[in-house]
Amino acid sequence: MLKIDGIAASPGVAIASAFRLEDPDFTVNRREVLDPEAELIRLDEALAKSEKELEAIKERTLQELGEKKAEIFESHLLILSDPELLTPVRDKISTEKICAEYALNETAQEFISMFENMKSDYLKERAADMRDVTKRVLIHLLELTYVNPTDIDQEVVVIAEDLTPSDTAQLNRKYVKGFATNIGGRTSHSAIMARSLEIPAVVGTKEVMSQVKSGDLIIVDGLDGTVIINPTPDLVEEYKAKREQHLQKIEEWKKLREVPTISTDGVHVELAANIGTPNDVTGVLENGGEGVGLYRTEFLYMGRTELPSEEVQFNSYKTVLEKMDGKPVVVRTLDIGGDKELSYLEMPKEMNPFLGFRAVRLCLERQDIFRTQLRALLRASVYGNLRIMFPMIATLDEFRQAKALLLEEKEKLVSEGVSVSDTIQLGIMVEIPSTAVLADQFAKEVDFFSIGTNDLIQYTMAADRMNERVSYLYQPYNPSILRLVKMVIDAAHKEGRWVGMCGEMAGDATAIPLLLGLGLDEFSMSATSILPARSQISKLSKGDMENLAAQALQMSTAQEVVQLVRNINA
Amino acid sequence: MEKIFRITDEDGIHARPATALVNTANKFKGVESFAEANGKKVTLKSILGVLSLGLEKGDSITLSSVGENAEEALQALTDVMVKEGLGEVNA
Numbered sequence: 001m002l003k004i005d006g007i008a009a010s011p012g013v014a015i016a017s018a019f020r021l022e023d024p025d026f027t028v029n030r031r032e033v034l035d036p037e038a039e040l041i042r043l044d045e046a047l048a049k050s051e052k053e054l055e056a057i058k059e060r061t062l063q064e065l066g067e068k069k070a071e072i073f074e075s076h077l078l079i080l081s082d083p084e085l086l087t088p089v090r091d092k093i094s095t096e097k098i099c100a101e102y103a104l105n106e107t108a109q110e111f112i113s114m115f116e117n118m119k120s121d122y123l124k125e126r127a128a129d130m131r132d133v134t135k136r137v138l139i140h141l142l143e144l145t146y147v148n149p150t151d152i153d154q155e156v157v158v159i160a161e162d163l164t165p166s167d168t169a170q171l172n173r174k175y176v177k178g179f180a181t182n183i184g185g186r187t188s189h190s191a192i193m194a195r196s197l198e199i200p201a202v203v204g205t206k207e208v209m210s211q212v213k214s215g216d217l218i219i220v221d222g223l224d225g226t227v228i229i230n231p232t233p234d235l236v237e238e239y240k241a242k243r244e245q246h247l248q249k250i251e252e253w254k255k256l257r258e259v260p261t262i263s264t265d266g267v268h269v270e271l272a273a274n275i276g277t278p279n280d281v282t283g284v285l286e287n288g289g290e291g292v293g294l295y296r297t298e299f300l301y302m303g304r305t306e307l308p309s310e311e312v313q314f315n316s317y318k319t320v321l322e323k324m325d326g327k328p329v330v331v332r333t334l335d336i337g338g339d340k341e342l343s344y345l346e347m348p349k350e351m352n353p354f355l356g357f358r359a360v361r362l363c364l365e366r367q368d369i370f371r372t373q374l375r376a377l378l379r380a381s382v383y384g385n386l387r388i389m390f391p392m393i394a395t396l397d398e399f400r401q402a403k404a405l406l407l408e409e410k411e412k413l414v415s416e417g418v419s420v421s422d423t424i425q426l427g428i429m430v431e432i433p434s435t436a437v438l439a440d441q442f443a444k445e446v447d448f449f450s451i452g453t454n455d456l457i458q459y460t461m462a463a464d465r466m467n468e469r470v471s472y473l474y475q476p477y478n479p480s481i482l483r484l485v486k487m488v489i490d491a492a493h494k495e496g497r498w499v500g501m502c503g504e505m506a507g508d509a510t511a512i513p514l515l516l517g518l519g520l521d522e523f524s525m526s527a528t529s530i531l532p533a534r535s536q537i538s539k540l541s542k543g544d545m546e547n548l549a550a551q552a553l554q555m556s557t558a559q560e561v562v563q564l565v566r567n568i569n570a
Numbered sequence: 571m572e573k574i575f576r577i578t579d580e581d582g583i584h585a586r587p588a589t590a591l592v593n594t595a596n597k598f599k600g601v602e603s604f605a606e607a608n609g610k611k612v613t614l615k616s617i618l619g620v621l622s623l624g625l626e627k628g629d630s631i632t633l634s635s636v637g638e639n640a641e642e643a644l645q646a647l648t649d650v651m652v653k654e655g656l657g658e659v660n661a
Contacts, residue, residue: 072585074589075585075586075588078592078593079617079618082616082617082618082619083615083616084612084613084616084619085616111622114622115621118624119624120581120582120624120626122581122582122584123582123624126621129585130618
């Protein structure tokens, strides 16, 4: 038996046998052969097997997902019989007397790099198809064993180095009971995805891949962030009980769907959700969200070949506002640039994308993009309770400029006879320390603040949250962060403004008592965290939490703060 | 015989229509069909060849067929170009 610690990424307990999800070793060596004829036969056999597989996949995709999704496999089949690929491969085998896998791989790589170097993004992506087909044939030529995640047909826990968003999306929830990875953190894509799929997960274990064989019995405890390999029967029983307890809790949470969030001493706070697309609203309402605290509009701009039109944007904003039916919706204007690129904007690569030309900085320069979004928002404002916030504000001047553009567009619309709501609240995200420190001045001009902790923490600690080696510095409970949060809340309340938080921290069970004590008015989190947070807050007294927060602010390390909160959560 | 087209599709010639073109060219066993664009000529019986032309919106492409039933083959290829919304015949 072995216990490994990782990061609790998605709550719940999974007990099943391990399934290692990994690419086989595709190393291809140049082998000279005595009998090229035999190699040609091997090649044809591998091609025939691949073709049979693809036909089956095409058929299954056609049945399950329809014609459009199946077309991709039709093109894979054509690549498999393509004379431009096979003629040079066969020539190489015959004239150079080399093995089939080397000849195939060498020729395929030429096509892959040709696609990679193409101008159009669309054609660049064809490199992935070419890789896919090549791997399929190599699996047969090298006699590798490989199981695709979509082929899993019994209950397993998936073990992997890391999971891409598409890997995670492909996991069949019926059989995949949980997963554990070597790398990643609470905010990595795989973790966020696991929470939305409600699969228990532990990430960043560093060694699960080197310790686990396929078929080992595994417990993934996504509540405490531990993975247990080949547990004793007693331990299995213990964790089955823990799993049962967690499932009962979920039942209890469901009863809180229609109830407001009120502490034991009668203070009401608002629990809202972070969303990325209008489709996410369903989940918000199912989980009893009292609003949308962050609508990330970048998804409207991503995965396209040109900017989204005003009309496209207007329809999305209108849909969200209508579905939320008068509940507040905070829309964040375009937060893109740096690490999140839009190919069609052709932005130069930067050395420090997180400190670069992005978000409101980009919008103030590319006013064409910004004005289109503001117009779409203003036109949608009459369909619900709209609040607009600007991301990455570092100076008051930036806020004033952005606000002026909004007012200009509003005036234009009104003079065109378009109706615009007069009660749109206008706020900013506080994610840069300069803004947190100067919150008292900002509070005179904004209607609200929303604290973006993911970035506020990385800018305050000067540590890239995507960088594994400095991930220990991502410390939400560091007293320095708590003091900044307090500064913002106190400054806002003094001017009669409200403060929300839309980073991961807002839904974190350890942070919630502290945030309640610091006086946070609105907590915005992933939809699935809302009910557990409501259950937690309804058992806390705000008065007691104020004392707790006051103590935490006087601590010297994050560990001491965590210890302090654990004592009351126990 | 040949026909010239101007690509009107946003994505140029992408995987789905390229698949349709190659499938159509393969139907005519006795005919060799070619696509020529940006100074490069490829056989239409190769999807990799067609994709390697790197066609984008606004480019022009010449389709040609030689052999028995060449006329019929070229007409079928033209139908694919038009039906798939790939391009318009440059008269």
